[in-house]
Amino acid sequence: MSKLLEVEGLRVSLPTSEGRVTIVDGVDYAVEPGEVFGVAGESGSGKTISMLALLGLLPDGAHVGGCAQFGGRDLLRLPKRALRDVSGRDVAMVFQDPMTSLHPMLSVGKQLTEHVRRHLGLSKDEAERRALELLEEVRIPGPRSALHAYPHQFSGGMRQRIAIAVALACGPKLLIADEPTTALDVTVQAGILRLLDRLRRENDLSVVLITHDLGVLSSIADRISIFYAGRVVESGPREDVLQTPRHPYTKALLDALPHPEASERPLVAIEGAPPSPARIPSGCAFHPRCPYATEQSRVEVPPLVEIGGGRRLACHNDPFA
Numbered sequence: 001m002s003k004l005l006e007v008e009g010l011r012v013s014l015p016t017s018e019g020r021v022t023i024v025d026g027v028d029y030a031v032e033p034g035e036v037f038g039v040a041g042e043s044g045s046g047k048t049i050s051m052l053a054l055l056g057l058l059p060d061g062a063h064v065g066g067c068a069q070f071g072g073r074d075l076l077r078l079p080k081r082a083l084r085d086v087s088g089r090d091v092a093m094v095f096q097d098p099m100t101s102l103h104p105m106l107s108v109g110k111q112l113t114e115h116v117r118r119h120l121g122l123s124k125d126e127a128e129r130r131a132l133e134l135l136e137e138v139r140i141p142g143p144r145s146a147l148h149a150y151p152h153q154f155s156g157g158m159r160q161r162i163a164i165a166v167a168l169a170c171g172p173k174l175l176i177a178d179e180p181t182t183a184l185d186v187t188v189q190a191g192i193l194r195l196l197d198r199l200r201r202e203n204d205l206s207v208v209l210i211t212h213d214l215g216v217l218s219s220i221a222d223r224i225s226i227f228y229a230g231r232v233v234e235s236g237p238r239e240d241v242l243q244t245p246r247h248p249y250t251k252a253l254l255d256a257l258p259h260p261e262a263s264e265r266p267l268v269a270i271e272g273a274p275p276s277p278a279r280i281p282s283g284c285a286f287h288p289r290c291p292y293a294t295e296q297s298r299v300e301v302p303p304l305v306e307i308g309g310g311r312r313l314a315c316h317n318d319p320f321a
């Protein structure tokens with residue numbers, strides 16, 4: 001199957017108070033048409049920065065390397081204007097805080113219609129019809145009156161649905177959802193995940209779902225990639241990675257998840273904290289926290305290699321093979 005998005009060797013460095021620091025260090029992944037691709041890893045592992053890089057949304061002074069093929073073009077080499085067209089239409093993004101994409105002073109209807117009129121050149125009537133259709137699609141109750149309401153009049157979950165409607169307005173092929181449920185309580189979170197799952201089935205849409213909580217991906221992603229310190233340490237089909245993790249970091253993330261069916265089982269928090277990008281450990285960046293680390297782990301960066309079954313692993317020791 002041809003890929004919708006193919007990212008190779010993505011590197012991002014940013015200027016910081018400690019000098020120029022590598023935040024994303026050679027990330028590879030591909031997104032297939034129509035799939036939900038999950039990206040997980042603790043906070044600070046470079047998930048958001050690696051996505052912002054694709055849309056030219058990095059802070060000033062950022063250096064970007066590698067390539068990101070999308071629709072026959074390398075997003076990292078598109079002129080700014082062409083990239084703006086792509087990022088408004090073909091690739092859309094939603095964030096943890098829906099107010100990042102919503103305007104507090106404009107009615108929901110106004111935001112939706114302005115967006116589709118600007119990008120799709122629809123007439124006023126057509127744009128209103130499209131706005132209504134979008135609110136129905138994301139299951140906003142009473143969509144007709146919702147058109148005249150303002151974002152603050154909705155709950156967090158409903159606001160996230162509206163932000164998703166705005167993202168869908170121009171019929172994107174790829175929706176990047178960055179921690180879209182992190183601020184929501186568990187039931188509302190489940191509703192948003194079901195919505196994303198339905199949208200990709202009904203709209204010929206791929207979703208990149210980013211989360212610091214591997215549990216979020218347990219029911220929805222087709223394939224997942226695990227990020228640690230700006231690198232991919234493991235990737236593969238969701239069930240395989242979650243049921244038989246191969247990287248000690250993935251295993252540690254899973255052991256730290258609460259198990260509803262076994263509440264007496266103690267949670268095993270991962271020892272230590274993820275490193276600051278200014279002080280990434282040598283060799284395998286996880287080695288100071290890894291019970292299986294060897295001398296080689298301390299010295300050599302393990303390459304991400306195919307291990308069969310569509311899986312890839314970056315570990316010298318592969319202790320669970």
Ligand SMILES: Nc1ncnc2c1ncn2[C@@H]1O[C@H](COP(=O)(O)OP(=O)(O)O)[C@@H](O)[C@H]1O
Binds near residue numbers: 042046277
């Ligand atoms: N504008 C910035 N300038 C310098 N460092 C940044 C900036 N934005 C993020 N970082 C750093 O980059 C690292 C990765 O951040 P991010 O991609 O947001 O992580 P994640 O989304 O995985 O939580 C973090 O250590 C963060 O502190």
Ligand SMILES: [Mg+2]
Binds near residue numbers: 048049178179
């Ligand atoms: Mg983030």
